[in-house]
Amino acid sequence: MAGTGRVKSVRPLPMSRRGRQAGREGTVPTPRAHKVRRVAAIGLSVVVLALAALSLAGVARTHRAADTVARSAGLAAAYDRAYDAVKDEELSERQYRVRPSPGVLSDHAVAGVNLLTALADIERLGTAADRDLVRRVRTLHERYMAGAAALFAAADAGDTPEVNRIDREVTDPAFDEFTREVRDANAAHAAVAAENVQDLRRVESLVFTTTVTGTTAGLLLVVALALVATGFQRRLLRQAADSEHQAHHDALTGLPNRVLFTRRVTEAAASGAPASVLMLDLDRFKEVNDTLGHQYGDELLRQVAARTTAALRAGDTVARLSGDEFAVLLPGAPPEAALVLAERLQQDLHRSFVLGDVTVDIEASVGVAGCPEHGETAEALLRCADIAMYAAKEAKSGVTLYRPSMHTDDSSRLLLLGDLRRALDATDQLTLHYQPKVRLSDGGLHGVEALVRWQHPTRGPISPAEFIPVAENTGLINRLTLYVLRLALQQVRGWLDGGLAIPVAVNLSPRCLLDSELVRHVTGLLREHGVPARLLRLEVTESAVMANPAQATATLTELHDLGIHLSIDDYGTGYSSMAYLKQLPVDELKVDRTFVQHMDTDQDDAILVRGAIELGHNLGMTVVAEGVEGTAHAAALRSLGCDIAQGYHYARPMPGPDLDRWLQEQRAAIPAAAG
Template sequence: MTTMPYPMPESEEARLQALAEYHLMDTPPEEEFDRLVALAARIFRVPIVLISLLEQDRQFFKARLGLDVCETDRTVSFCAHAIMQDDILFVADAKKDERFAANPLVTGQPYIRFYAGKPLRAPNGEKIGTFCIIDTAPRECFTKEDRKNLTALAKLAMDKMEMRRLEAAEEVNATRFANIAATSPDAIICNDEDGRVTFWNDAAERLFGYTAQEMVGQTADILIPDSWRELYEDEVRRLQTGVPMTLADRTIELSGLRKDGTVFPTEVSLSTWQESGRTSVGAIVRDITERRTHEEKLFELAMVDQLTDLPNRSAFMDLLSETLGAGQPATLLLIDLDGFKETNDSLGRSGGDLVLRQVAGRVQAVAKGAKLVARLGSDEFAVQMPGNCIGEIRALADELLQALCGTYVVARKEVELGASIGIALAPLHGEEADELMSAADLALYRAKSAGRHRYEFFQPAFRVAAVVRRIFKRELRRAFQQNEFELFYQPQVATRTKQLTGAEALLRWNHPERGLLPPSAFLEVLSEKPTAADVGEWILRQACMQAVKWRRQSPGFRMGVNLFAAQFRSGRLLTSVQNALAESGLPPEALELELVENILLRNDDRTLALLRELRRIGVGLAFDDYGTGYASLSLLKRYPVTRLKIDRSFVHDLTVDEEDAAVVKAVIYLGKSFGLDVIAEGVETEAQRVALDAAGCQEAQGYLFGRPMPASQFTAEFLAARAA
């Protein structure tokens, strides 16, 4: 016996017969089905949506979005598996599912990873196909609400198909139509050419409230509300004069009038035929009140952000396109929160959601004159303002920054957030929605890279910079592969004696065309790339091996290494540190890892456990640039840091600015109070060194002692004499 490559329902013959009754196979696309798949794509944010009908050896797509083909072989069909279930088939990751891992639609185009399909069930219980959504990335979760929405969409599709089935049955002949109509769940009414009812089924009685005895022989005008009575009377006149009805052979939405006087929405399909030389009219009528409710809810889901109740990206882009299409001047403000990821990590998902609701409220309160305020996704919001008045927009941007940058209270916890804003003007910066959005996005990027907590207006030069940035990203990938990175080292000394205590390893890029590039030229771009963790591991290994060599001349020598946030996210930082120490032979206490504030502000248990384990094996942890951000005393208490690094911005005017001097003294005092060492960065003058020594700062680094330099130069200047 040949084994089928896909599961087969026991009632396959009956299932195929049920499918045939719908007469939908190989039919051209239809707007009502296409509208449903487009709606599903918006609701679930997926690139592919299908209404699939499963025949004996193939599946045909009655409606499709994101897929070029109109059918596939049944052997590769996910829907062949979906119809075996009573409810939704959910595949989180097709590559990890033995049923689909080798499927050519998974290993090749369209590279399916996530699938969810709801069977389309005919009234007799047979499953003729599925309504399915597909993504090229896996999804671990398909919520109860997701299931409810997919089920509603499948029901809407099936309702439309059922209307088609009844229409097809009607076309066979009037007698068979009457037999089918008697058991139909939909109201079926037949009229003669004078508009008098000749057939009235039980469903019509339930729908309109009139019995067959009351209706047969009577005109159907008592079912027609005033809203379309004139149209109805015109159609009856056409019948009586032998002129074809304008509404025949069409499915339309009209209102119906019940016996109790209530008006309700219906879907009506009309057709005509000749019987004994006279024209007869058949109407299939369905109450679509529930469907309208479903559709309204689904459209709301597609256009409204469920967390904040603001319009979502789709709604915002639709209105923006409408505004620009009408030639109206407009201003787009794109808002992105600074530090939200760390806030979300520290408060948890539910706490982060509460913060976003507060943000939405603050934006709405400030932008009262906006045409629309929307949440585009994650921590990004948008405001569309009428006109191009630069003065008014600047004032609005300032007010938004003042409202959004500051403290948010959630469950008695205070968190600090900032915001950056990119601004673009239409039609000056774009005459189409996508073009204007791109301009605002580039302005937003410039605002964030220029220091955050600020706004920027788009400038044409930003597009050129974006192109250069893309080229830069490709070059960075090549740089790591072709060993173009090099480590420089800046000496760290005892403040009082100027004796060498260690060095900080700093990355440089030997660009084949631009020469030696400092970190400021490329580090921000590099930190965003997937290779950042790999580069960080390389730095760690190189620095540890170099430190071992220098410890032979200076036994107490300590090496400082900066970490990328990507190394924490990679999950292998502890192993990388242990391997680097083991391979080089460097004692753990001779390695100091430098942490920036955004890593500590994550404030999650996994990061805390990792840092505690690093301290347990003896590695030092330095808090870099302390005092420049939002870091609080609680972080010093919670995290096992061993050293505070005073930022160069406070050291620069230490001897002439009382406020900077006060900050430096405060950090030194904190260090002593928490039992932490303190080192100052950016020391350039002897006066600064003396002031730091007097304040009790144990170590320093800066141009006064030495600039960052290659290992060979560092050896010659600081360790050669010791070797001699």
């Protein structure tokens, strides 16, 4: 029993020790476990340090790339300002050829200063290559400025052949060379910005991949750090992308700017496929800015951009080049197809624009040029489309396809403008002829209409139909109108001194009605010559009034309040609004000659003339029939109740002295002039 007890008392002890030892072997680290932990700890530390180092390296690299993009964007903006300044210099040079004046010279000088300022910014921000380019451009610009000075001197002297020679041999080559330098450098910096944006994207991808790996390993701290770094990089990416976008797009409309548009036109021209360029300019956009304010003008430009984009195809490019000038690239479209698209676009733009609480109607002039027919480079296509656009604006045709002869037409117009400007400075080239207006009731003289005539010193007589439209499309028409008013009032003063009170009528162009100084000028001329306002009549066309009814009505009301009589000229040829016609302070309606001349043979014309006479009388106006050339016309008009007649049947337009003799010859048959 005792032995058995000993066994029972002794054997559990070793078993118990083995159990406790086994338990301790499962919880106490072995050398291998310590090694694993050390490896894990080292691995974790390495991962954390690697991720931190990678993040820091990515951030540093992102900073460098972002700085490069920002610097490239700044350089692109400086180059863009330099390019705009160069274009402003060219525009001022062209304007001086058309209209030499100190103001144009001042604009040219300001453009030169802007160019030098932009070059200074390029020199400050750019590399050694940019500074070399600045030195070359300054040298070329000095050569250009010397040529421009000689060109201006030749223009002042009226030496057109010398102007053309300097333009061809000096200014144009220099201008084209430094324009190309600026454009190519701008494109290079835009490419650098794009390359750095791609680099930023690669860095972001690497950091993101590493972050995902760290997240899988449970490194929450690394994940947080990576997320912060990723967010920071994304912000930098967005900033870089924004900088790149701003360097190639217009801030107001979001459309491509001149740099991006020129690049796309170059690519389209190099592809070998047909392509066309549209140059679009809004007519009377300045009136919107001047009348409603720049806020409305900006909104109009945004709506024009949206409507233009919506009217074209998906692959076309719409760009805003400057101000109210837009351009369209039509890849794959020959000129004939481009004309169809341009006409459709113009129709869309003729629909009213709602600008807040104001509804505005505008018109657009579009020039079309095709590749390779009219040019094989972006510069040539833009130049040809620009020339066609100005031809459309001058002819009021809406859309015009470029023709090589337009270069010649443009030169002739420039020469005519220069000659007309000099004629206004002379004292013997521009004169007035006066055509009598006769009362149909008794044959008495009602008044006269003043018509300008030009006797060119070398070309002889130049028809008003040739030089009036040229003046109308420039600011010269305002000066010409004041010149005619001065001569007409001088003649009225002479007649008054001779005992005759003969009312004289003078035509006002649409541009004159938009001149805020018109009323002041007319008042001053009446006072200067001592002529009663009742002896002056101003004639305006329907289209001139309807171009801007509110402003036209305000101007005409001021003139009427002075005591000046007002007429609606060429009635029936425009688009009238009865609502505005009855509100206008006019007392005379002139029926256009195109209806009067055929009223005795064309029943439709006779009906139109009768309707115009009845309308005028119902509105309390005197009615004048123009183009009366025979006894039958006079008799028919008299039977319809027309008040006044004017035409070759009574007298052709004649100089003032001839009118005096005509009055003496008619005195027995014609009563005294109306007062």
